[in-house]
Amino acid sequence: MSNLKYRLLLIGALLLASGWALFPRTVVERVKRNGTFVTDTVRRVPLKRGLDLQGGMQLSLDIDESKGTVANKADALDRAITVIRNRIDELGVSEPVVQKVGDDRIIVELPGVDDPERAQAVVQKAAFLEFQIADESQALERSLSRLDAVAARIAPTVAAVATADTGAAGGQTKGLTSLFGGDSARRDTARADSAAAGARLDSAARRADRAGARKAAGLFARAIQQGSHPGQYFVSESDYNRLLPLTERPEIQSALPPGKVMRWGADSIFSGGQTFRPLYVLDSRPIITGQYLTDARPASDPTEGNIVQFELSREGGRRFQNETGRHLQDYMAIVLDQRVITAPVIQSAIGNRGQITMGSGGLQAAQDLAIVLKAGALPVPLKVAETREIGASLGEDSIRQGLTAMGIAVLLVVVIMIGYYRVSGALAVAALALFVLFTMAILAGFNASLTLPGLAALVLSIGIAVDANVLIFERIREELDRGKSVRLSVDEGFRHALSAIVDTSVATILTGAVLYQYGTGPVRGFAVTLIAGIAASLFTAIFVTRTFFLIWMSRSPRTQTALSI
Structure with a gap:
């Protein structure tokens, strides 16, 4: 029971931390302006949304040749992209897109920018x-x-x-x-x-x-x-x-x-x-x-x-x-x-x-x-060729469709798991609810943005989390068929399935890391959510689900001889 108590304390602490990370709150800051201190009230949004979900601004930047001819435009733009991306990262914009279009233009997408004029000035400034x-x-x-x-x-x-x-x-x-x-x-x-x-x-x-x-x-x-x-x-x-x-x-x-x-x-x-x-x-x-x-x-x-x-x-x-x-x-x-x-x-x-x-x-x-x-400093002077402000109407449609897809996926998972594995499936569904909470908290903790591809990655990681439970349950069934006790079958099932779950999760995390390193905007949004989902699924499948099994077995003496799985 002492082991179960510590497990419950850890899960409870993570629930509190997740609630803190996801709870929207107002922050009051004291800053000095023009020699005097003033109070600023900032609304802290726990989970930011990408350009495709909440709108933002898009800048098209061209080389300004009015100050001189640029010999190698393609190379100059490649170096300018690196400088712009570093500036945007320092500016605190989440999930930006900075990419070259052709050999003479850079496209910059900034989701959820509160001050477009400031962002444009920071991006465009030569800083020599x-x-x-x-x-x-x-x-x-x-x-x-x-x-x-x-x-x-x-x-x-x-x-x-x-x-x-x-x-x-x-x-x-x-x-x-x-x-x-x-x-x-x-x-x-x-x-x-x-x-x-x-x-x-x-x-x-x-x-x-x-x-x-x-x-x-x-x-x-x-x-x-x-x-x-x-x-x-x-x-x-x-x-x-x-x-x-x-x-x-x-x-x-x-x-x-x-x-x-x-x-x-x-x-x-x-x-x-x-x-x-x-x-x-x-x-x-x-x-x-x-x-x-x-x-x-x-x-x-x-x-x-x-x-x-x-x-x-x-x-x-x-x-x-x-x-x-x-x-x-x-x-x-x-x-x-x-x-x-x-x-x-x-x-x-x-x-x-x-x-x-x-x-x-x-x-x-x-x-x-x-x-x-x-x-x-920018290697070449840039001028703003076009500025677009993207509204949130597209974002509302995307959110609604994404949530609908996720709701259908979760409903099918719940029906299949409970219908096939009965009580054990219900325990897995309870762990799945914590998995979604932990995934969102990880994204909020790292100040990541949820994008439309990120919603797709969340749905995919739900399937991966359920797949881990399926591996565990099937392994427990094999141990029960060999005539072992319920407690021993559960312990053996989790132990033998662990290596396969970890191998699959590590391979998926490495894939997500490659996508994040070499991808841009939407691809990075997908990779970040996928990695966060895999990390949460590892914890819920291996630790949380087993804790629920221990609670169920400690409260139901009949499970010592039979398991509904």
């Missing part, structure tokens, strides 16, 4: 990280006349593009404002630079009434104002909308001295009733790029708010330390996708650890930045 030294040779001042001449020549051809980009320019990513990593001296310097920049802009705003005196000058000479440190300049928002399409043209970039490049800041600054956008002139050769980055993770700091901590490889850390040691007291820009996040002064050599302070960016912005940095 560079660290570049700010120019100290006044290259921009020496090139103003040449820049204005080139701008006057090409401005008519890009006027339409500039008008179209005006709306998009106002929606540039905001919130990444301060230095990554470092000591308090660097942070204090960055804050002092920001204050000095604000004072300079205030002075510039007060001189706005004298801007008419410069109308004779060219567009660049008229719009650009010196910033707070070498290599930094400021442009009013209205001038920024006119200059942005021009600065993206190679003719403008080539008008600068060799080895220099212009980059816009990611943030705008409001001062004196006007909005300004920073413009930086940098050394075109980065001292290091994001290819050496090995890890990135979001965090919260009591004094700095939301940050992204990152680590470089050993080689990257050595190169970074050497380069920053050579540029002490110089300004270094942190550039993400050709936008300057910040440009702090280098106070001391920096090793393989650092952080990016998000400033006004929230926790989600830090999480998204960490995701794209950790997954790596």
Whole structure:
């Protein structure tokens, strides 16, 4: 009886754990946003459903060749698929589909996405990280006349593009404002630079009434104002909308001295009733790029708010330390996708650890930045060719048909098992109910999604679970026919059938593992549910069913001489 007691305790504990995993509940979380803590209420869904059951979004991504011709598109897309899949895994989307269509398109299916715009931005972002030294040779001042001449020549051809980009320019990513990593001296310097920049802009705003005196000058000479440190300049928002399409043209970039490049800041600054956008002139050769980055993770700091901590490889850390040691007291820009996040002064050599302070960016912005940095940069720029939102009406039909098929299968199993094996069949049916519960709990515990192929795998695993009971019952019958007692026949039946059940289950699990490794979306959904079902069937057929036999025999003395099987 002591053995039976421990068996019942284990089954009871698993029932409680399964109920906890499958019970929907609301989770209250405290997160820091814009420097203050707020309370978020999140509805926890125990078992997610795939795109075919609950809807979601589908993205069609093409290579953006407007920024340059790609020689080997097929190879570039293969590498891009790996990066996108890593980003989606970090984003927490279950059972996504990322696959190549032809040689020039990627299809991404994201089931149950709560924020489609965020998912699209994370998938599409190039995430090319560079660290570049700010120019100290006044290259921009020496090139103003040449820049204005080139701008006057090409401005008519890009006027339409500039008008179209005006709306998009106002929606540039905001919130990444301060230095990554470092000591308090660097942070204090960055804050002092920001204050000095604000004072300079205030002075510039007060001189706005004298801007008419410069109308004779060219567009660049008229719009650009010196910033707070070498290599930094400021442009009013209205001038920024006119200059942005021009600065993206190679003719403008080539008008600068060799080895220099212009980059816009990611943030705008409001001062004196006007909005300004920073413009930086940098050394075109980065001292290091994001290819050496090995890890990135979001965090919260009591004094700095939301940050992204990152680590470089050993080689990257050595190169970074050497380069920053050579540029002490110089300004270094942190550039993400050709936008300057910040440009702090280098106070001391920096090793393989650092952080990016998000400033006004929230926790989600830090999480998204960490995701794209950790997954790596896309090998080619991508553009969204088509976006589709898939509704749940198809999912409702699929769920109804899948549940109908499963109900018919379970009903047939119950009728056949009880009709053929009578009391023993009823014990197997009781164990089968626990099998379904345990399978669903395993899927919920691993945060897997139930898809339409997954429902098919569940029905299949029900048949496999019953097959294990059939093997056991037939073996018990053979032992009873040899004249052994009921208790001994049951023990021998379970012992002799164990090897066949384990062999079959292991072979099926290996098949499911291969399908999961090399399959995509729906195939993976089938494999995950099949593996979970096999694992649950092993436990219920071998352990739970035998426990039910022990309970039945302990309460029915007649079974010591006869067994209804």
